[in-house]
Amino acid sequence: MTDINIVGPKNRGRSIVLTTAIAAGAVLMILPFYWLLIATTYGARDIFATPPNFLPGPAFVDNLVGLFRDTMFGRSMINSVLVSTTYTVLGLIVCTAAGYAFAKFKFRGQGLMFGALLVTLALPSQVTLVPLFQIMVSLGWLDSFQALILPSLALPFGIFLMRQTMYAIPDEMMQAARIDGANEFRVFSQIILPTVRPALSALAIFLFLAQWNDFVYPLVVLRSPESYTVPVALASLQGIGTTDYGQLLMGTMLSMLPVLILFLFLQRQFVAGILAGAVKQ
Known part of the structure; x- marks a missing residue:
């Protein structure tokens, strides 16, 4: 008789935590590159605005x-x-x-x-x-x-x-x-x-x-x-x-x-x- 591995609540919770940690790490790695891309669309005065801009601006060209x-x-x-x-x-x-x-x-x-x-x-x-x-x-x-x-x-x-x-x-x-x-x-x-x-x-x-x-x-x-x-x-x-x-x-x-x-x-x-x-x- 073949054993069937059933994913229990404990393993499912561990998988969710691991997936969340990997996703958070990916976001942290991508965020500086995204901010660099956004910063190229703003003038020198607006780049370091508070709060920071996360949407494209008008100064790319x-x-x-x-x-x-x-x-x-x-x-x-x-x-x-x-x-x-x-x-x-x-x-x-x-x-x-x-x-x-x-x-x-x-x-x-x-x-x-x-x-x-x-x-x-x-x-x-x-x-x-x-x-x-x-x-x-x-x-x-x-x-x-x-x-x-x-x-x-x-x-x-x-x-x-x-x-x-x-x-x-x-x-x-x-x-x-x-x-x-x-x-x-x-x-x-x-x-x-x-x-x-x-x-x-x-x-x-x-x-x-x-x-x-x-x-x-x-x-x-x-x-x-x-x-x-x-x-x-x-x-x-x-x-x-x-x-x-x-x-x-x-x-x-x-x-x-x-x-x-x-x-x-x-x-x-x-x-x-x-x-x-x-x-x-």
């Missing part, structure tokens, strides 16, 4: 036009998209190749090099800011995009992530491909890369976000408004005496769009990468 009229925000968006996309593509190539070398090859000093790589994960980026600035000055790369892209292509976290992902791939798969006549590039491109696609998607989002949101380093190396990225351009909207918060929040909302598009595009692979390590084989 004024803030949008003023943002592009008073600043070079459109150019900054193009700069950030160009820099972040180039950095993501090149960073994926470098981190994947380095992770493959650490995971599937044996060479002298491998353990020492990987240990040094792990040590760098503990170093804050501010430690290397001054030496990196001096290097950019000596190379003549100040106020250039290569100063933003090239120094951090070999990202320690990215190399570590790809190494750990590729380390779990059985060597027998690679050996079988080599026996069939596949060269090393074909093994890497047709066997390794499709297998680690979820990890690649997660790393792509991480690299894009890291470059898109970077503020301190671009602020140091970029000098002209024509080369500003989005975070630096948004910071330029904050004046010493007054700040047009309507335009500032409008720029903040627009800066979120490329990130949302990227996440929606890679969402399935990203979630698969998260769940891959949570499912027991």
Whole structure:
């Protein structure tokens, strides 16, 4: 005789409490984004009104036009998209190749090099800011995009992530491909890369976000408004005496769009990468 699980009042009450808590948490997470969207429709004086406004206002077009009229925000968006996309593509190539070398090859000093790589994960980026600035000055790369892209292509976290992902791939798969006549590039491109696609998607989002949101380093190396990225351009909207918060929040909302598009595009692979390590084989 099959047992039938009947949901009793106690379990039903627990389910209601859990659902209510999750719904409340979702509302708390969505509320700041909703307020940001509403705030872009008000002028600077009405944004901090008491009580706060939760319905759209009349100043959305004024803030949008003023943002592009008073600043070079459109150019900054193009700069950030160009820099972040180039950095993501090149960073994926470098981190994947380095992770493959650490995971599937044996060479002298491998353990020492990987240990040094792990040590760098503990170093804050501010430690290397001054030496990196001096290097950019000596190379003549100040106020250039290569100063933003090239120094951090070999990202320690990215190399570590790809190494750990590729380390779990059985060597027998690679050996079988080599026996069939596949060269090393074909093994890497047709066997390794499709297998680690979820990890690649997660790393792509991480690299894009890291470059898109970077503020301190671009602020140091970029000098002209024509080369500003989005975070630096948004910071330029904050004046010493007054700040047009309507335009500032409008720029903040627009800066979120490329990130949302990227996440929606890679969402399935990203979630698969998260769940891959949570499912027991």
